[in-house]
Amino acid sequence: SYDCGSMNWLHTAVFENSPRFLEKLGTCMQENGVKPEIEIFDAGMISNAVYYLKKGFLKAPLHFQFVLGAAGGMDATVENLVFLKSLLPAGCTWGALGIGKGHLPIMYAALALGGHVRVGMEDNILYSKGVLAKSNVEFVDRTKRIVAELNKEIATPAEARAILGLPAKA
Numbered sequence: 001s002y003d004c005g006s007m008n009w010l011h012t013a014v015f016e017n018s019p020r021f022l023e024k025l026g027t028c029m030q031e032n033g034v035k036p037e038i039e040i041f042d043a044g045m046i047s048n049a050v051y052y053l054k055k056g057f058l059k060a061p062l063h064f065q066f067v068l069g070a071a072g073g074m075d076a077t078v079e080n081l082v083f084l085k086s087l088l089p090a091g092c093t094w095g096a097l098g099i100g101k102g103h104l105p106i107m108y109a110a111l112a113l114g115g116h117v118r119v120g121m122e123d124n125i126l127y128s129k130g131v132l133a134k135s136n137v138e139f140v141d142r143t144k145r146i147v148a149e150l151n152k153e154i155a156t157p158a159e160a161r162a163i164l165g166l167p168a169k170a
Contacts, residue, residue: 001065002026002036002058004048008072015072022048026057035166037065041073046087053089061165062092065118068106069099076102078109085113093163097123107143111150116163119143 002025009015029036036058038049052058066084069076074084076098088094095116098106103124107117119139127133127142147154155163162168 001039002029002049003039003041004045004052005042007041010071022052023055023057026052030057030059035063035164038062040064040066040084041070043074043084043087046084050089060091062089063164064088064092064094066094066096066106066110067099067123068096069102076100076106078105081106081109082113085115093165099123100126101129107146108150111147111152117143 002022003015003017004022006014006016006018026036028034038045038058040046040049046064049058049062049064053060053062066081068074068080074080081096085094093116095118096106096110097103097118103119107119110117119142120136121133121139124139125133127138133139144154158168
């Protein structure tokens with residue numbers, strides 16, 4: 001991940017990403033052929049990503065991941081998702097995830113707005129209110145069902161690589 005700013009993480013610690021660190025990280029990622037997932041916890045991080053793109057520390061097209069509902073970041077609301085999407089530079093791709101109770105509303109909204117989604121136990125351990133997920137499979141299966149109900153399709157690995165601007169696998 002490439003997190004374009006510092007934040008008060010979970011209201012207990014500072015998640016520090018200094019400008020010097022972001023410059024070094026961006027350079028290292030480019031030197032090693034890594035396409036960063038630019039995680040966005042608040043709106044200012046989008047401006048920071050555009051700054052590092054202009055300075056050459058990031059390479060277009062960018063891929064943004066909105067992380068909504070993390071304590072210390074923006075709330076997991078559809079209004080916040082629409083606002084963040086409105087700030088994106090042209091030609092980028094984006095996805096969204098909602099932490100906790102924001103998981104499903106953000107998933108539905110992201111899919112309806114043309115974005116991608118990220119699911120799994122890294123972001124949520126509860127499958128539903130009070131019910132622990134048994135594995136990531138539950139989240140993936142539910143996502144597949146929701147995508148189908150919205151008359152959309154899950155990208156194949158080759159399609160996902162093309163969407164993200166990654167080279168085809170040999």
